Amino acid sequence: MLKIENVSKTFFPGTVNERKALVDVSLDLREGDFVTVIGSNGAGKSTILNTIAGRIPQDRGQVLIDGKEISKQPEHKRAARVGRVFQDPMAGTAPNLTVEENLSLADRRGAVRGLARAVTGSKRERFAEELKVLELGLENRLKTKVGLLSGGQRQALSLLMATFSKPKVLLLDEHTAALDPQRAELVTRLTKQVVQAQGLTTLMVTHNMNQALDVGNRLIMMHEGRIILDASPEEKQRMTPEDLLHRFTQLKGAALDDKTLLQ
Numbered sequence: 504m505l506k507i508e509n510v511s512k513t514f515f516p517g518t519v520n521e522r523k524a525l526v527d528v529s530l531d532l533r534e535g536d537f538v539t540v541i542g543s544n545g546a547g548k549s550t551i552l553n554t555i556a557g558r559i560p561q562d563r564g565q566v567l568i569d570g571k572e573i574s575k576q577p578e579h580k581r582a583a584r585v586g587r588v589f590q591d592p593m594a595g596t597a598p599n600l601t602v603e604e605n606l607s608l609a610d611r612r613g614a615v616r617g618l619a620r621a622v623t624g625s626k627r628e629r630f631a632e633e634l635k636v637l638e639l640g641l642e643n644r645l646k647t648k649v650g651l652l653s654g655g656q657r658q659a660l661s662l663l664m665a666t667f668s669k670p671k672v673l674l675l676d677e678h679t680a681a682l683d684p685q686r687a688e689l690v691t692r693l694t695k696q697v698v699q700a701q702g703l704t705t706l707m708v709t710h711n712m713n714q715a716l717d718v719g720n721r722l723i724m725m726h727e728g729r730i731i732l733d734a735s736p737e738e739k740q741r742m743t744p745e746d747l748l749h750r751f752t753q754l755k756g757a758a759l760d761d762k763t764l765l766q
């Protein structure tokens with residue numbers, strides 16, 4: 504479904520600031536796979552999401568959705584097929600627009616022209632229905648400016664907006680990290696719910712080992728631009744956070760040893 508083939512990305516190549524963010528990364532996701540992505544700071548987790556979304560062009564390799572190469576498509580062209588939620592609750596919504604105007608924009612994502620913000624009666628009813636699922640009472644606040652909502656409410660709305668046009672792929676970049684534990688739990692629960700209901704193929708970056716094991720059916724671990732572990736559903740189910748940390752230390756060490764050997 505989502506295929507990443509031998510993707511590499513180096514920032515500032517040939518300079519003192521050179522950063523190899525992705526080194527020959529390949530990944531194959533089946534329809535409905537929900538993959539959690541963990542790794543150290545600077546491992547390349549966000550960069551991989553950025554190359555799928557089209558925010559950053561890769562230097563080499565291909566990104567395919569349903570067998571179709573999308574690497575040349577600009578970000579806005581991919582938006583209808585690739586939904587995304589960021590860490591910052593401010594990033595996914597327009598604060599000066601109302602809840603219903605934001606939803607209307609999300610509803611029209613990928614459409615060519617038209618009054619994207621305009622909200623008709625039937626649409627309003629549909630939006631209210633969709634909002635009810637969040638259990639935050641936002642269905643009664645359709646005309647509230649989004650800037651007045653709490654971080655958790657905005658993030659829940661961002662999630663709904665990212666999945667509104669039934670994307671092929673959902674990218675979650677530490678989308679619960681900026682929330683307090685209670686709201687993070689709520690948004691995690693909503694995420695599971697929405698991904699399952701729509702059967703979305705999903706990649707979720709997290710620094711939280713418990714969350715990485717609790718959510719999804721597959722887990723990958725990245726280090727210095729490479730995937731160093733791709734845990735199957737069975738393997739993931741058996742793992743504890745301690746196992747995961749232990750594997751990380753082991754594999755990280757092995758990656759370093761390999762590099763030393765190659766020098």
Ligand SMILES: Nc1ncnc2c1ncn2[C@@H]1O[C@H](COP(=O)(O)OP(=O)(O)OP(=O)(O)O)[C@@H](O)[C@H]1O
Nearest residue numbers: 514522523524542543544545546547548549550551
């Ligand atoms: N736009 C950019 N310009 C220059 N360097 C970048 C850019 N984006 C990422 N990098 C570099 O690429 C490497 C991978 O960064 P990336 O943000 O993908 O890591 P990450 O695994 O998401 O890290 P974190 O967990 O800290 O968010 C890092 O060395 C980073 O400094």
